[in-house]
Amino acid sequence: MNNQQTVPDFTDVKAAHARLKGRVVRTPLLRCAALDAAVGRPVFVKAECLQTTGSFKYRGASNRIMQLAEHERAAGVVAYSSGNHAQGVAAAAAEAGVPALIVMPKDVPAVKSDGVKARGAQIVYYDRISENREEIAARIAKDRGAVLVPPYEDPMVIAGQGTAGMECAEQCQEFGVEPEALIVNAGGGGLTAGIALACEALYPDAKLYTAEPDGFDDHKRSFAVGQKQRNTKLSGSVCDALLTPEPGDLTFAINKRLVSAGLSASDDDVFAAMRFAFRHLKIVLEPGGAMALAIALKGLVPGNGPLCVLATGGNVDPALFARVITA
């Protein structure tokens, strides 16, 4: 499958799962009596913050990069991201032994650019105000003959993210549990789409929900009307990982069919979820990685059967985390 416009299916997710086995961390599915009590149903937390690079993004990036053709390897890959996708692409490229170039905003926090550099990737900076990162990345990729690895609008990236869903299903089976519902943090919707494909095949009766910040609920509104809706603003939530302008075309093609509904909660709810995860689960979650847990803790996910929560990332500024856990 090489056509960037093809909608991936379960076959692609299964192939990605086989391809990535032993290369990605099989992150644990955590249980906790305090969480079950707080939510009022059995809850299982897929701790993707423990994934290589601290987020699920390493899965999709690895799946794409492992499928580079031999003649594509020398020029390597290009990506644009100031967040978790940048770290995922840099690490997956380093692991595969191919060069990576990441387009990042000039004002990116040092901890993020340092993470990319430490993984051996090159950085090209752009100005958020006057320049368009997609255009810059596309031009560089073309000039270098490199392959662009988009954060979600790519069938191989979507299939790679879906491996988190495959593992989640395997782990539910090990627990002897059939999930009634799953909730997934949604930015561009790539993880949701990958998990949706896995769920459709493995747990066709399970309901799937997206998790977004209040006021940045483009997926939720898009599902409600059956057409892609845009967010009216692009800043103003602490969940930086979830602030995309609108769902992707590829991801929405999958999600509009397979997601039951979108759900949302506030930044304060997210802080409460980060505190809960610190205290009871002993994992570090970033705000965007804790939204699904926040919505679960608020009791907003319909039903009372087993619920799987995707805890998608843990790359959080220490000062923010310190404020949150001591609040």
Place this chain on the structure above:
Amino acid sequence: MNNQQTVPDFTDVKAAHARLKGRVVRTPLLRCAALDAAVGRPVFVKAECLQTTGSFKYRGASNRIMQLAEHERAAGVVAYSSGNHAQGVAAAAAEAGVPALIVMPKDVPAVKSDGVKARGAQIVYYDRISENREEIAARIAKDRGAVLVPPYEDPMVIAGQGTAGMECAEQCQEFGVEPEALIVNAGGGGLTAGIALACEALYPDAKLYTAEPDGFDDHKRSFAVGQKQRNTKLSGSVCDALLTPEPGDLTFAINKRLVSAGLSASDDDVFAAMRFAFRHLKIVLEPGGAMALAIALKGLVPGNGPLCVLATGGNVDPALFARVITA
């Protein structure tokens, strides 16, 4: 095996492993490129902070309590602890449906007594200065006809802690790795002893080391002279989980034969390890749970082959954790 004075062996650890399967969390063995680079060898972190109750203590407590005779269940169990063992016993008793009573000091932090109460256990308070907790617990156990669950001087508790070693060995096999060395945080030495028995059988060539705070290195000094040595003080390190007066008789009988040497590091080293675990592994470690990682990061563990680090607990005060990660 019911004689409290019997030294357990590998058969007991294997039986515990079968008994606890599906009841304890199979905690992940985490890898991280930044950790390998920092230590200069492949490092595998067994994240026991993700265990039920936030520490490995749940393993030993569960193994003991699951072996209560039918006539012992009504009166239940008694334990003395202000820390992780208290939470482990309370949770294991609740899970088994037997009553638990925990003897705790009057000045125990509310978060710790709350954790025990939330798990349905009863608390009896004592005065640290004027009273002896072992005597109180023994008297209460006798009066009630209850079974005392000691923190480490018990063959079933030691065998239960050893299940962490069994899992670690299985997970190393899944990674296709044979560990050259393992390092384990040591208070009373129960986890070390359990893991030592597993290692002796499964990885007889691997070297085992204990991890203790500088100045509270009773195991290290005991190994050096081949006889139990006492710590000269009982406070003055932030690693509260590791401040026991001396090795146990049962644990030392095993450890003096199977442990290569004791190693130690400072509180500042532990803080650095907690920061590292927050930043790179996305797990929450308490000071006593991070000592083995601290010693690994200092490069103090002999050899350069694969090293397994037991990260034993994550029950840390939020204010302390916040100070550590922002330092």
